[in-house]
Amino acid sequence: MDRTRKRLPRSVREREIVEAALRVFARHGYHAAVVDEIAELAGISKPMVYLYLGSKERLFVACVQHASRTLTVAFRDAAASGDEPELRLWRGLSAFFHFVAEHRDSWVLLHRQAPELSAAITDELAAARASVLAEVGALVRRGIEEGGADARLGAVDADFVAHTLVGAADSLADWMAGHPDETPERVALRLMNMIWLGMRDVLDGELWTPPPPPAE
Amino acid sequence: MDRTRKRLPRSVREREIVEAALRVFARHGYHAAVVDEIAELAGISKPMVYLYLGSKERLFVACVQHASRTLTVAFRDAAASGDEPELRLWRGLSAFFHFVAEHRDSWVLLHRQAPELSAAITDELAAARASVLAEVGALVRRGIEEGGADARLGAVDADFVAHTLVGAADSLADWMAGHPDETPERVALRLMNMIWLGMRDVLDGELWTPPPPPAE
DNA sequence: AAGTAGACTTACTGAAAAGTAAGATTAGAG
DNA sequence: CTCTAATCTTACTTTTCAGTAAGTCTACTT
Numbered sequence: 001m002d003r004t005r006k007r008l009p010r011s012v013r014e015r016e017i018v019e020a021a022l023r024v025f026a027r028h029g030y031h032a033a034v035v036d037e038i039a040e041l042a043g044i045s046k047p048m049v050y051l052y053l054g055s056k057e058r059l060f061v062a063c064v065q066h067a068s069r070t071l072t073v074a075f076r077d078a079a080a081s082g083d084e085p086e087l088r089l090w091r092g093l094s095a096f097f098h099f100v101a102e103h104r105d106s107w108v109l110l111h112r113q114a115p116e117l118s119a120a121i122t123d124e125l126a127a128a129r130a131s132v133l134a135e136v137g138a139l140v141r142r143g144i145e146e147g148g149a150d151a152r153l154g155a156v157d158a159d160f161v162a163h164t165l166v167g168a169a170d171s172l173a174d175w176m177a178g179h180p181d182e183t184p185e186r187v188a189l190r191l192m193n194m195i196w197l198g199m200r201d202v203l204d205g206e207l208w209t210p211p212p213p214p215a216e
Numbered sequence: 217m218d219r220t221r222k223r224l225p226r227s228v229r230e231r232e233i234v235e236a237a238l239r240v241f242a243r244h245g246y247h248a249a250v251v252d253e254i255a256e257l258a259g260i261s262k263p264m265v266y267l268y269l270g271s272k273e274r275l276f277v278a279c280v281q282h283a284s285r286t287l288t289v290a291f292r293d294a295a296a297s298g299d300e301p302e303l304r305l306w307r308g309l310s311a312f313f314h315f316v317a318e319h320r321d322s323w324v325l326l327h328r329q330a331p332e333l334s335a336a337i338t339d340e341l342a343a344a345r346a347s348v349l350a351e352v353g354a355l356v357r358r359g360i361e362e363g364g365a366d367a368r369l370g371a372v373d374a375d376f377v378a379h380t381l382v383g384a385a386d387s388l389a390d391w392m393a394g395h396p397d398e399t400p401e402r403v404a405l406r407l408m409n410m411i412w413l414g415m416r417d418v419l420d421g422e423l424w425t426p427p428p429p430p431a432e
Numbered sequence: 433a434a435g436t437a438g439a440c441t442t443a444c445t446g447a448a449a450a451g452t453a454a455g456a457t458t459a460g461a462g
Numbered sequence: 463c464t465c466t467a468a469t470c471t472t473a474c475t476t477t478t479c480a481g482t483a484a485g486t487c488t489a490c491t492t
Contacts, residue, residue, distance in 0.1 A: 223468085223469055223470075224469085225468090225469090226468080226469080229469085260469095260470075260471095261470065261471050261472080262471095263470075263471070263472095264469080264470060264471085267469090267470090
């Protein structure tokens with residue numbers, strides 16, 4: 001990648017290796033990712049990767065932690081400011097779309113891995129995903145409480161909404177890739193309007209229910 | 217798997233191989249999946265897989281086509297019946313959740329693969345995913361039109377809603393795995409209420425917009 | 433200038449897994 | 463019963479890739 005064959009201190013090189021690994025793991029998935037390719041992308045030879053990061057598995061875990069930390073921080077910072085719950089939710093969603101659009105690899109790394117991997121990796125991924133969902137769930141929960149809902153809706157429902165939002169956002173990130181004119185803010189706004197207005201109605205007690213079957 | 221070492225006609229054996237491959241590919245992803253494991257699960261030895269299906273890549277494509285066909289048919293059948301657009305949408309979503317819960321492997325195979333695979337596989341996956349989205353999009357579009365919306369909302373918006381629904385449903389399938397008391401119908405109903413009521417408001421012209429920033 | 437610690441490489445080993453060659457077994461037709 | 467075609471297997475070859483041994487090179491200290 002870089003023609004300047006410069007020697008770098010360990011801390012810097014480690015960061016570069018993790019960044020390169022993030023890209024390769026996201027593009028190919030854990031198993032298909034080749035350590036040699038990661039090394040080449042980092043401008044270094046393979047034994048350096050093993051010297052600094054230990055093994056392919058630990059390198060992957062380091063990537064997951066990096067991606068998870070970055071995403072959580074970006075989201076929390078954006079969602080912390082603002083007085084009204086709607087505003088906070090919108091800012092959080094905007095930040096989320098910004099993140100997913102700009103750091104596509106991190107999101108893909110966390111959410112597009114095959115189910116069965118080693119226990120260490122599975123645990124780390126589960127923790128990272130749970131962290132995102134907890135962040136969104138907390139935001140929704142505060143929105144529901146401060147938005148003036150009665151106590152009918154409990155933790156289960158905030159969790160439900162959080163899953164809905166995260167899943168929708170994931171899918172809409174793909175949609176954005178095919179609509180380059182759309183900004184993260186506009187997408188977040190549209191999603192807001194669908195979810196939030198509907199949720200408000202539901203909180204007000206309005207429900208659509210299917211008609212009973214004619215005969216059974 | 218089966219102790220009765222019975223010889224089976226090619227057509228039957230092929231079906232069994234594809235079903236076994238579907239499970240293994242879904243669990244491990246394309247690259248980490250091992251053909252020997254697929255063969256063992258199908259109760260057969262590896263060369264049979266190659267004799268009947270040609271190569272690992274073509275076997276995967278066969279799996280994708282199988283999963284895509286099954287899903288599309290199940291969804292279309294369920295969503296075809298019903299007079300009102302809401303009812304059709306609800307039935308379609310219910311069928312979708314049923315499918316994802318019962319044929320988890322098929323869904324995972326289609327939607328949890330690493331981005332960079334061979335051109336043949338990428339194309340097949342893209343076609344399958346587009347097929348699902350087109351199906352959902354058509355349902356939403358009819359719902360919008362017959363639901364009495366003016367013509368403001370065009371194809372782009374149905375597409376947007378379709379992506380939202382599919383993404384949310386994908387994520388909620390995970391959520392369902394941790395809530396075994398929830399039925400696909402109940403989940404579909406809740407999602408309906410969030411999306412449909414919100415969409416109705418949006419179609420009626422009601423919009424939430426963020427307040428302008430204080431100074432810029 | 434000499435020594436040394438840390439950054440870095442070439443060149444290997446061993447295991448895993450895609451794909452194949454060559455032939456064994458069995459169900460059914462004549 | 464015999465022949466044949468289809469089903470199925472054992473036992474390879476070859477490639478790819480994680481991980482390592484055995485150093486070399488260079489920046490910095492004293």
